[in-house]
Amino acid sequence: MCGIVGYIGSKDAAELLLNGLERLEYRGYDSAGVAVLNGGLWVHKQKGSVSKLKDALFDSNHSLQGATLGIGHTRWATHGDPSDRNAHPHLSSDGSIALIHNGIIENYSSIKKELVSKGYQFSSDTDSEVLVHLIDSIWVDNPNMGLEAAVRSALYHVEGAYGLCIISEREPDKIVVARKGSPLVIGIGDGEYFIASDAAPIVEHTKKVIYLSDGEMAVVSKDGYIIKTIENIAREKHVSELDFELAEIEKGGFEHFMLKEIFEQPTVLQDVMRGRVRIEEGQVHLGGIEDYLDRLKLSSRVIICACGTSWHAGLIGEYLIEEFARIPVEVDYASEFRYRNPVITKDDVVIVISQSGETADTLAALRLAREKGALVMGICNVVGSTIARETLCGIYTHAGPEVGVASTKAFTAQVTVLYLLALTLSKGRTMSRDEIKLYLKDLGKVPQKVASILEHNDLILDIANSYKDARNFLYLGRGYNFPVALEGALKLKEISYIHAEGYPAAEMKHGPIALIDEDMPVIFIATRDNSYAKVLSNIEEVRSRKGKVIAIANEGDEEITRLADHVIYIPAASGPVTPLLSVIPLQLLAYHIATLRGCNVDRPRNLAKSVTVE
Template structure:
């Protein structure tokens, strides 16, 4: 989950690396560091943000100046606390070789013991330092090796995941990169090459990129690059074109990326539907799965695997697919799916969902499903990601870059894709063209309705002021909106550090009701639907225990205002699209509570955007 950057070319390397790290800071922000090669290797690293490192760089004098080759890293701590000593890059024993690493070396304890017996001393608590000493040990034992061969031989001994870059004084015009489980992208410029964990640091310099696959290495010099397997087999790689603009990863006048991404959702929703929805004839076009559509319709069941917010989107997908297409659906945490020996065969379809397309647990679930013969569909946001490449077929969400660690627009984009998939599966099976057209019209009306909900921003801010000091919060919903309650609670705990739980409203009396007192805010999703009277009863149960009620209700509902302490009125809609509306005020509420508590909403503590480790 760390951020990696590298550069070799003709420009000043250090400022470019620092700017790239700032674009990757959502991947980790515990510590940061850079290493550049001049006449020798110069390293600057420390605990704290990239901004802190940049200030130190500006005071560092000439040691980092003039180099046109370097690597940089921003860390999300796994092994070892955030500290100067645990920051990357890590150095070889002689200080002449530097390495940055993303991932986890699972057998680092055994390797560390072996290297210690050879006289290697360790200056950090990280698993990563084992790898640079292993490279150094192999290279010293085999002076006939070049850097590439030393790295390759070291990787033969590694169990676990890695995305790494290595540079050395001994071969001062070369960068070696390798990938297994942690993404790496190579940007191809004119007489220069860029390396990064994703395309965010690259797009301002070049749009031409190569995505490394697992088990691949690249050797970069100033005028060429080669991609090989770890087994030293040359690979021909397709050069892709980046499909987003630099402006999409800037704040655009908003105080935070999260707020910008919340307010982008009407536009994103239209982008997700563009080219996929034809209202005039009730047609859904999903080109990415067209060749597999009939096979999916005939599936014995569909299993959805995801983590975090994507898992909540998958739960809504379960409701949608079963409602529209009447195909049995199960939703699994990807992290559990891979360990419980699931029963799958060629008659099953597995859908994996991930914003980044690189989530380690979801990738493991994907690979397990393929091993068992299932057809695997991917839903992800990042073009060229591992999930996009390894699934049988799939759909991009077209949400654009999402920089805020807490997912907002990616979630609603995933729900829309699942909605369209459910309708596509229903055609010729359960729904006629007229019914599909009606559901598509409901969906097409959502962006404008979301625009109206965004106008409630000031009202939501006022509610947030009343509850910013709460210690706990409960979110309740039913049907399609039970997963929205889960997502609302997750957003609050992620960015404000207030403990929050989501439940089906009817389950409140089976335990959570014991928590309710005058200090407990309870958020109800109270749309005027078949469960409305039941929700009103649940509200009464909370009121009788002096709990504070915040209700998301439909415009024109005159009953709810008598019962709730605060009501946010949103436009009415058909049940299957209501999650796309109800989640918006919950996102905004979490955002404002977090900012009022002086939390860093874009970089919440202990979290990172792309979870590429178990």
């Protein structure tokens, strides 16, 4: 997602900023900009790549020579479309303060109204610009307080997440930074300091870094740095020594990318909803499909094409769209779609799902559907990918870069997008706004519930220790949890190399029950829904054949403890959002079994992150 770079020292700031932004390109972005203090405050920002920004800077008439202090940013649009005007840095009205921001100012609307009433005018659609005007307003009202105090005062009024860098020609010898929910690291050089959203732009310049914690601010000058809390309490921070490869540093303290990405899911789910969901109004806004919404709602059939984990998300999408919008849905393996001569009409909608947007089989399905006249829609994570370019409309998942080969946060992001899509299709067709509001409230609680599940990580590690030497697993679920069973089995296969299969629980009696013995662990997703009693009966059948039972159950379910050898509890939720919860323990279980077996979980054998060949 968005990237931050800052520099203060004696070297060429512009060159350092631009190189740093290039090191952050993996995060995904749609615009970039820099601000330097060079006699005055000079800013250039534009839609497009860092290389285009670099060309524009060095082709311009503005001299950057001599600037030794500046900040730079890459933006992935949330509030406001990708454009020059919405790119960062943002300026105060008089052009004396520049700000870059990662995160979201949740109460920006109310702050903006107050500022407008005081005469402030806005030149962008972003929430970030509100903050720079707020800082300016406070400083104007209290001219003796200084930049640091103005920033601190402004943050008292802010709700949301932020990683901030602010500079001002009024105090041209410092950078003020602050963090809440969005990472920032300070690199310590010889008479120079670096600021970034992760270590990627810093490591080539210094190995000494300080990681800011939530609720902390820093004032950085050529003479050093001072770190305090937002409440103005001084903090002593440990200086860490970077002795890792760049890819390892980006793990953010986690042992593996996969574990990091599992733990990122509460934030990712919030990011997927950010700017799209208004819970109290019962509204979902998906700008990427807005122009085609009528045709989507009038479709006679939806066909979802995907591969692997994305196919499992598609299966959940089938349940969601049929339940919410009452539109018939089929889910196809993209790798098989074009080889069975499918019947496709101009009244069909074909949804292709891919994390990378470059999956070869999925692209082939896309092109076939387009040739046959269907409306083709994409769901992917990578801005500017082939799927994004070749579909008529679509939705980005905004999950951020997923480095681990085995998808985790991509899956939950895709399911969340499909949930929002299903609600969008239901509006005015099958559901009232009040009904949609109830479903959005359920979804809005999911990030916190996922965070609570992640707190059971140590318990899941203990269970993994008991089964790391198993040679086979069965995963069983019903309804919305059947695709989750498939996804849980796939995760285990991908990274631990243990054979595992997922089935609808009722299908066990139609063949797989022959495999059950004392050496067969069976994972049941046994949440309290309308299939709960039947799943308990299936558990009894496994127990009677000496199988080992691991149950994923709702908190407070004591009945399950007499049937299962191990229970992992998740919070209760309505059926449609349950997959976003029940999959989390399965991801962690696969991860821990694989690491206990000594497997390389981030780069499992024979697999690639983006499958660009058939």
